[in-house]
Amino acid sequence: MPAFQQQSIVDFTTTESASATQQQLLAAHNGRGFCDEAVVTVLEAYLAEQVQNSTVDIDADLALLKLYLVYPSTADADHVAKVLVKGIMAMPSTFFTGATTMLPDSIREDVTYATTVPGFLESVRAFILDAIRRSHSAIATDVFKAKLNVSDKEVADIVAAENWTVAGDVIQISANEDNQMQAKKIQENIEFQDVLKVIHTLSR
Template identity: 40%
Template structure:
């Protein structure tokens, strides 16, 4: 699973420090582009995500436009990291800064489609997509599976093993290993999901928004 960091708060690497210094000096300077790209490389290598930095990079691409092919790879990397950060809104925010020219690139188009599929919870469909670019990024599939498991955990108390296996596109043995780390237990052909605030039945609450004058009028009518 990806770890979230912020160059402004807890990221202490050389690349993050350089970005922080330049943002403090002039956050709109074109030289920040190269620093953010170097920081993106570091995020990929170390399997971390800095949402703010990556969105800043996309914004600077719109301010200092060049030929789309000059930064197609970088935009695709930012989108892939966005998928790894789901259910964060980072991916959605990134899509708003992908120009029509960039959307002609196959890797970018594939990643945008993958985002739609994942956010629609069409997980079995996701595994049929051909995403060679994204799969080269360390931790990509693991992060996607973590998102899928978190989604299942929010909507199920008990879930069929076969269903989970299909959603994750993994063998029964691999699935068992993953869910054990989350504290799920086995019951016959199902998994019992660890209770959380989302998957528990909630008592119905009735809130009446009635003015006292309305109640008084009703009492008077009934008293006649």
């Protein structure tokens, strides 16, 4: 079982057991598309559903932000912030980067919105933990604690969940295909004509 629970990426257009909200969105999508102002309320309801279910529907959330730009009077700062938080929780997807281009600085810089979405810290820590897993074969315990902002007990729990070991003040991370140095094989293709040119030069 992973140390932290990540969000599930979903798509309302391909899900097999669609919720009532997803069915509404699919009907709008297959009709005029997301052009009408009335779709905003459905997308907002779907965003609330994602928050409750720990899922992220990237296309639907970006569609909501686009509609906020088209119909500025409907823009809701709380919903925009939740989309941003969901974007961070979906890393390493580029969803967050794309979403920030549609937002004013006043919303981007308000850190309080992160606390409104359950599982935010877990998702961010899961992303950081995966980056450490891929880039390190060993890491100092203090550095590890600082990167994840966790306690000594939480460090011990993560080490146990990952089947890592601790030697002194260093965490030994299990070998994987990403965190091991590998020799690069360099192959050069030499044409027969090139060899003949060298022989001709040396025989002069």
